[in-house]
Amino acid sequence: xxxxxxxxRDARPRRLILAGAHRQPxxxxxxxxxxxxxxxxxxxxxxxxxxxxxxxxxVLPGRTFIEEGAPATDFYNITSGNVKLFKALPxxxxxxxxxxxxxxxxxxxVSDQYAFGAEAMDTVRLCRFxxxxxxxxxxxxPRLERRLLAEASNELVAAQNQMLLLGRKTARERVASxxxxxxxxxxxxxxxxxxxxTRSDMADYLGLTIETVSRTLSWMxxxxxxxxxxxxxxxxxxxxxxxxxxxxxxx
Amino acid sequence: xxxxxxxxRDARPRRLILAGAHRQPxxxxxxxxxxxxxxxxxxxxxxxxxxxxxxxxxVLPGRTFIEEGAPATDFYNITSGNVKLFKALPxxxxxxxxxxxxxxxxxxxVSDQYAFGAEAMDTVRLCRFxxxxxxxxxxxxPRLERRLLAEASNELVAAQNQMLLLGRKTARERVASxxxxxxxxxxxxxxxxxxxxTRSDMADYLGLTIETVSRTLSWMxxxxxxxxxxxxxxxxxxxxxxxxxxxxxxx
DNA sequence: CGAGAGCTTGAATGAGGTCAAAGTTCGTGG
DNA sequence: CCACGAACTTTGACCTCATTCAAGCTCTCG
Numbered sequence: 001x002x003x004x005x006x007x008x009r010d011a012r013p014r015r016l017i018l019a020g021a022h023r024q025p026x027x028x029x030x031x032x033x034x035x036x037x038x039x040x041x042x043x044x045x046x047x048x049x050x051x052x053x054x055x056x057x058x059v060l061p062g063r064t065f066i067e068e069g070a071p072a073t074d075f076y077n078i079t080s081g082n083v084k085l086f087k088a089l090p091x092x093x094x095x096x097x098x099x100x101x102x103x104x105x106x107x108x109x110v111s112d113q114y115a116f117g118a119e120a121m122d123t124v125r126l127c128r129f130x131x132x133x134x135x136x137x138x139x140x141x142p143r144l145e146r147r148l149l150a151e152a153s154n155e156l157v158a159a160q161n162q163m164l165l166l167g168r169k170t171a172r173e174r175v176a177s178x179x180x181x182x183x184x185x186x187x188x189x190x191x192x193x194x195x196x197x198t199r200s201d202m203a204d205y206l207g208l209t210i211e212t213v214s215r216t217l218s219w220m221x222x223x224x225x226x227x228x229x230x231x232x233x234x235x236x237x238x239x240x241x242x243x244x245x246x247x248x249x250x251x
Numbered sequence: 252x253x254x255x256x257x258x259x260r261d262a263r264p265r266r267l268i269l270a271g272a273h274r275q276p277x278x279x280x281x282x283x284x285x286x287x288x289x290x291x292x293x294x295x296x297x298x299x300x301x302x303x304x305x306x307x308x309x310v311l312p313g314r315t316f317i318e319e320g321a322p323a324t325d326f327y328n329i330t331s332g333n334v335k336l337f338k339a340l341p342x343x344x345x346x347x348x349x350x351x352x353x354x355x356x357x358x359x360x361v362s363d364q365y366a367f368g369a370e371a372m373d374t375v376r377l378c379r380f381x382x383x384x385x386x387x388x389x390x391x392x393p394r395l396e397r398r399l400l401a402e403a404s405n406e407l408v409a410a411q412n413q414m415l416l417l418g419r420k421t422a423r424e425r426v427a428s429x430x431x432x433x434x435x436x437x438x439x440x441x442x443x444x445x446x447x448x449t450r451s452d453m454a455d456y457l458g459l460t461i462e463t464v465s466r467t468l469s470w471m472x473x474x475x476x477x478x479x480x481x482x483x484x485x486x487x488x489x490x491x492x493x494x495x496x497x498x499x500x501x502x
Numbered sequence: 503c504g505a506g507a508g509c510t511t512g513a514a515t516g517a518g519g520t521c522a523a524a525g526t527t528c529g530t531g532g
Numbered sequence: 533c534c535a536c537g538a539a540c541t542t543t544g545a546c547c548t549c550a551t552t553c554a555a556g557c558t559c560t561c562g
Contacts (some may be wrong), residue, residue, distance in 0.1 A: 087415040088498035108404045115408040131407040142393040151398055152403035153359045157366040159410035160348045164338040166417035167346040167458030173517065199541065207418030209519055214542055230527080249341035422550065450509065463550055465510055481559080 027051040034080050036103040038151065041143040053137060054127040059120040065107065066118035068139050081124030082196050085116050086204065094153040094207040098158065099197065101185075105151055121196055166207045169248060174206040175216045176246035179226065183236060187239040277304045284330050287354040289402065305378040305386060311369040311429035317357065326358035327381050332375030333447050336367050337455065347456040349409065350448065352436075356402055372447055415439040417458045420499060425457040426467045428499035430477065434487060443484040 028051040034040055042050050059065045059081070066076070068087060097116055100106060108124075109115050129137075138145045165174055182193045195202070199210040206213065217234075220226045223234040225242050226236045236242055276299040285298075286293055293301050310332070311315045315329075319338060322501060334351040348367055350427055357377075360366050380388075389396045433444045446453070450461040457464065468485075471477045476493050478486045487493055 068272060085410055089419060091499060094417040095418040097411045097414050108400075109408060110401050110404045111408065116411055138397070140394065145393065145396050146389070149359075149400045149403060150361050152400060152407060156403060156406055156410065157360060157362065157483065159407065159414065160338055162409065163348050163413055163417060164340070164346040164356045166414060168340060168344040169457075189496055198539090204418075210541075211520080211543085212518055214314055215518090217540070238297070248344065287528070449507095460513085460551055461509080462552080479543090 023034075027056075028054065031079070033103050037077055037079075038105050038144065038147045039077065043140055043146045046141070049140070050137065052246055053133045055129070057126050057128050059126065061120055061122050064113050064117055064119045065124075065126075066116070068115070068117040069113050072107065072109050072112055072131065073115045074103065075134050076118075076131055077127040077129070078102055078104045078106070079125045079127060081126075082121040083118050084121055084197065084201060085118050086207075087116050091104060094204045095207070096201060097162070098155075105148065108148065108152055108155075116184070121201075130235060148239055171206075171208055171212050171216050172219070173245055173248055174208065175220070176225075176242050178202065179234060179236065180208055180242060180246050182234075188245040189236065189239060192229055192235050195232045197232075262410045273356050276302050278307075279305065282330070282370050284354050288328055288330075289395065289398045290328065290354050292398045293392055296445050297392070299447055300391070301388065306339075306380070308377050308379050310375040312371055312373050312376065315368055315370045316377075317365050317367070319366070319368040320364050323358065323360050323363055323365045323382065325381055326356065326385050327369075328378040328380070328416075329355045329357065330376045330378060331373040332377075333450055334369050334375055334450065336369050338367050339362055345455045346458065347452060348413070349406070350456070356399065359399065359403055359406075372452075379451055384403075422457075422459055423470070424496055424499055425459065426453075426464060426471070427476075427493050429453065429457055430485060430487065431493060431497050433485075440487065440490060443480055446483045446485060 019249045024049065028034060028039060028042075028047045029044060031039065034047075039047075040048060054077075057065075057076075060189045065178075078100055080102050083104070083106070084096050085100060085106070086094050088094045099121075100118070106118060107114070140147075147169045165177055169177065179193065182195060183189050186193055199213050202208075203213045207215075217226070217228060220242075221228055223238075225236070225238045226243075227237050229235060261376070279285060279290060279293075279298045280295060282290065282429045290298075290301060305328075308316075308327075317336075323399045329351055331353055334346050334355070334357070336351060336357070337345050337347045339345045350372075351369070357369060358365070362490040389399075412428075416428055420428065430444065433446060434440050437444055448456075450464050453459075453462045459467075466481060468477070471493075472479055474489075476489045476496075478488050480486060
């Protein structure tokens with residue numbers, strides 16, 4: 001396995017100094033992403049409780065703010081930015097288990113250790129909740145627990161799809177599946193799709209090497225399946241064929 | 252891809268005729284596996300409610316009782332037997348996403364379709380709950396919801412481990428990881444470990460072919476890592492080395 | 503004891519990985 | 533605005549591990 005796929009952007013030891021402060025009681029009321037996050041299950045009347053529990057935190061690009069195997073002390077809710085979640089082997093091989101973005105809830109784990117790491121791909125803002133306070137909130141608001149169960153169920157479905165991809169799909173099928181997953185993030189499927197991650201991240205997500213990802217994208221370009229733009233964007237030019245490929249229906 | 256890895260044990264079209272009847276109010280009280288299942292969160296006082304909701308069901312070996320993509324009408328709780336959960340591609344390639352056994356809860360999904368199929372590996376007994384009745388129970392017993400969240404979180408951690416395995420581990424590391432997972436099912440690690448699945452199932456679980464699984468087990472035998480018994484059992488003879496291999500620490 | 507499903511082993515093949523080198527992109531500072 | 537350098541990407545040549553194809557072997561159960 002080449003070092004390329006797993007190199008760190010910088011090698012400084014990373015102390016997890018997460019600057020932040022408890023929010024004002026009215027903060028969550030005016031939060032723009034509340035509607036799309038778990039916080040939406042708490043009514044306006046009670047939202048001050050949540051605001052007092054949340055700690056606003058800023059994470060710089062490339063920073064690992066959840067360390068795999070570290071004591072699981074907090075839950076996180078992403079309010080802006082992009083995050084990659086991953087697991088690693090001792091020799092550096094890495095599997096990205098998912099990408100998380102605005103509105104995503106992180107940290108579900110029964111164990112007292114985080115089962116995965118999380119690294120900011122750009123500047124990330126998030127709300128941090130201690131486990132103890134979160135437990136308290138769950139006791140008081142059963143709807144919160146229900147919402148988290150729904151969230152976890154969705155992630156489970158996504159994980160099962162990814163297992164099928166990693167265990168049984170070819171490189172071309174994997175990349176096609178990945179692009180279609182990304183398309184769902186934009187309102188219009190025919191516009192440019194941003195890929196806010198490096199080839200290395202795509203490779204570690206799809207169980208491939210960066211060279212195979214690159215070669216496969218080049219092949220898709222020559223096949224007129226996609227047009228590759230500058231600055232980490234792609235536009236899909238043959239949706240039907242790409243969907244057939246991703247579904248494993250290709251000749 | 253060879254047909255061998257994905258062949259059906261029989262090709263009859265499977266109508267999902269699930270025989271069963273509502274249980275007597277006192278049934279769950281004396282249920283032997285209640286303690287190890289989600290049912291344990293309901294007190295003796297209320298357990299009659301659960302008994303009236305559950306439908307006892309028998310599934311014959313090889314029968315698919317959850318069809319991938321079918322309307323998700325029920326939840327299931329396994330009371331005895333072994334089940335494999337899987338997803339498939341149109342050309343027959345198959346990924347087993349997990350094995351479930353006594354005490355396991357099945358059917359978590361937010362969507363109205365099952366995201367995976369489930370097939371009995373031997374004679375399986377299970378309790379079936381309609382989604383509507385289950386929803387009612389969750390409304391009345393928040394502890395049930397909490398328990399399901401814990402269950403889902405655990406499965407999420409297992410799924411992340413499996414993604415690392417499928418995306419980044421070698422064949423030897425995969426088989427070693429699998430055997431160690433199986434060992435955790437028996438009380439004493441030095442006794443025979445039952446493998447109640449075929450090579451084909453192992454292959455579809457590990458993202459390999461049956462030939463590679465077979466060759467890898469043979470290699471482990473010659474390396475004195477395991478002793479392969481008759482009738483689908485294995486005994487681990489070099490736990491430390493196997494653990495190092497599974498963790499990706501091998502030379 | 504015989505048939506068939508399942509398992510093992512061997513030889514050849516190939517998809518994706520590895521190694522190597524050149525080409526791009528992008529942020530920085532003159 | 534452009535030149536520089538570092539990080540990232542692409543492409544080529546070769547290699548390897550797992551797959552494929554092909555026999556045989558071995559359980560199990562009627």
